[in-house]
Amino acid sequence: MSHAIRRAGEPVLDETTVTALRAALAATADEVVQAIIDEVPPYANALSGRMGATIRRAVRTALGHYLDLASGNATGGDAGDAAYDLGRGEVRDGRSMDALLSAYRVGARVAWRCLAAGAVPAGLPAAEVAKFAELTFAYIDELSAASAAGHADELAAQGRAHERHLEHLARDLLAGASPEVLSASAQRAGWQPPVSLTVVLLPAAQARPAYRMLEPGTLVLDDLPDATGVLLVPDADRPHLLRQLTDRTAVVGPARPWTRASASYARAVRARSLSADIRDTEAHLPELVLSADMDAFADLRARALAPLQALPAATARRLEETLREWLLHQGRRDEVAAALFVHPQTVRYRMSQLRELFPDLASPHRVLELTLAVGLRGT
Incomplete structure (x- = not known):
């Protein structure tokens, strides 16, 4: 007074x-x-x-x-x-x-x-x-x-209460809560549900700055374990979103119906654990599929590539590389040779060895199994 x-x-x-x-x-x-x-x-x-x-x-x-x-x-x-x-x-x-x-x-x-x-x-x-x-x-x-x-x-x-409600909603979405729980949480937060949500993972320190330049209705968390930040972007224009995140260390999950945002989050987390080079998970679907069950993938490789196990390691590695390129290029010898940086005759020689090791190489089932087995480089 x-x-x-x-x-x-x-x-x-x-x-x-x-x-x-x-x-x-x-x-x-x-x-x-x-x-x-x-x-x-x-x-x-x-x-x-x-x-x-x-x-x-x-x-x-x-x-x-x-x-x-x-x-x-x-x-x-x-x-x-x-x-x-x-x-x-x-x-x-x-x-x-x-x-x-x-x-x-x-x-x-x-x-x-x-x-x-x-x-x-x-x-x-x-x-x-x-x-x-x-x-x-x-x-x-x-x-x-x-x-x-x-x-x-x-x-x-x-404002603080609203912020807490929005954070609670974001945690419910990442946890995969039921649609009923999510609807109630969205109503408490005064948040209008979109058609879809796209999850973005990035370092916690980058979460708030990125959040401020994204679409209204974006949800943000910056206190997850391992100093991880999460953005949940509503109805994202994917190419535009990727351009906005160009200068940030981000992993962008797939767009999913808003009540299934946890699926986008799970894929982004798995992509980040698979490789630090993945930004757009949609551009790496084969790798994500093949890495979904690594034990099963290891068993598939062991069984499919068993004929190579008796060979010297260097020979086995060269033949596997040749087999991979042959499958990817559908047997076009010149393209296989260019990918391997070898002469086409070298490819012809190696393929004759592979046909002896894999007599059923023309079988669709064998082609599928081998394509999956050699589908990830460096495994």
Whole structure:
């Protein structure tokens, strides 16, 4: 509170004047409320009916407290607390601080006119009228400041609560919660579900900066284990998203229906564990498929490539490389030779060896098994 409001025991009005003003308190409160309704559009409907009666009582109480101050019988603490709560309530009712400040200005003008009109006939000396005016507008300034503080604190509190709800929703999505749980979580967060979500993994330190440049509705977490950050991007334009992340160490999962975002997250996590070079998981589907069950893949390789096991390691490696390129290039010898940087005759020689080792090399089933077996380089 300002010095003018904090001071108690320094009356501005004598008891005769205060008594006269109290007699007109109800009428003054009604004039203040009516002026606010007429001049501040956001309150045109808010102050009607039962709400209007409540506000009238509140204005009457504030005016009564002000007269206590003016007579030196109170401090401004209670009024400041009420104004603080009023500011918080404005946020809950969806009104800006501008509307409330306008209401204070209108109320101050009308209250001063009514109070001054009652004080002068009551015999208030002209020299005291200036002090009365100073106290009146200092009081309004203090109430305005207290309401502004309440408004700001409530906005901050709601912002933190909203942030917590969004984080809770993101965790539910990554955990693969049921559609019913996800819908309830989205509703609590005030988040409009999109058609799809695309999960992006990146270092935690990059999560917030990247989040700020992505589509509205993107969800973010930056406190996962291993210093990992996650973005859940709604209805992403994939090429555009990849361009936006060009300068970041990101792994982009597939787009999935929003209630199945956990599938996008799982694929991105697996891609990151498979290779540090993967950015777009959609560009590496064969590797992801072949690495889905590494034990099964190892068994497949061992069985399919068993004929090579009896050969010297260097020979087996050369023949496997040749077999891989032959399968990928569908037996076109010149293309196989170019891929291996060898002469076409070398390819012909090696393929004759492979046909002896794999007599059923023309079998579709054998071709499928061998293609899978040699499908990942470096295995």
